[in-house]
Amino acid sequence: MSGIDIHLLRHGITDAEGRLIGRSDAAPLPEGVDACIRNGAQVPVEALVHSGLARARVPAERIAAGAGLVARQDARWRELDFGAWDGMRFDAIDAPALAAFQADPARHVPPGGEGWPELVARVRAALADIDRPTLVVTHGGAMRAAIAGLCAIDFPQLWNIALPHAALLSLRVWPGTPRIGQIIGLVT
Numbered sequence: 001m002s003g004i005d006i007h008l009l010r011h012g013i014t015d016a017e018g019r020l021i022g023r024s025d026a027a028p029l030p031e032g033v034d035a036c037i038r039n040g041a042q043v044p045v046e047a048l049v050h051s052g053l054a055r056a057r058v059p060a061e062r063i064a065a066g067a068g069l070v071a072r073q074d075a076r077w078r079e080l081d082f083g084a085w086d087g088m089r090f091d092a093i094d095a096p097a098l099a100a101f102q103a104d105p106a107r108h109v110p111p112g113g114e115g116w117p118e119l120v121a122r123v124r125a126a127l128a129d130i131d132r133p134t135l136v137v138t139h140g141g142a143m144r145a146a147i148a149g150l151c152a153i154d155f156p157q158l159w160n161i162a163l164p165h166a167a168l169l170s171l172r173v174w175p176g177t178p179r180i181g182q183i184i185g186l187v188t
Helices: 030-040 054-067 095-103 116-128 140-151
Strands: 004-010 047-050 071-073 134-138 168-174 180-187
Touching (some): 030 134, 047 054, 054 134, 140 180
Parallel strands (some): 047 134
Antiparallel strands (some): 004 168, 168 180
């Protein structure tokens, strides 16, 4: 049985660099959009999905237009909800609380935010709905959640995979419950 190639493209740089942005709708910078187009336009896909946030939507719509596709929104591909920390500069967040969150986001959730298991579950559900070669323009946390859900890699090992802005992560997934997959490429 052949697998389905799913390509995950992290949004480009935004006007909110240096801040913890999850659900905040930071504006994409032109050079970030261009970097996404360079990496995302090269993959052969039949569908294009984005998280709905401008930093993912804008490059997705540009890539889709060039490929003759329609970019579809799926909010399950949004970044982790950082709750009260969302939009804050890293140095403005209580350092011990931030360190605990970064070490174990399942047990140390930002105030009013979302835990790692919830992100993995929603991304896993989004992956289950993909049935053809697809490009998803998304966020670093959602990309790591996809790896966790498909490849059984979890914290802290996921932080060993560099996913800079405009990184393109290619996965091959196989049908079934649960879906399993493997990393087949990474362009940074």
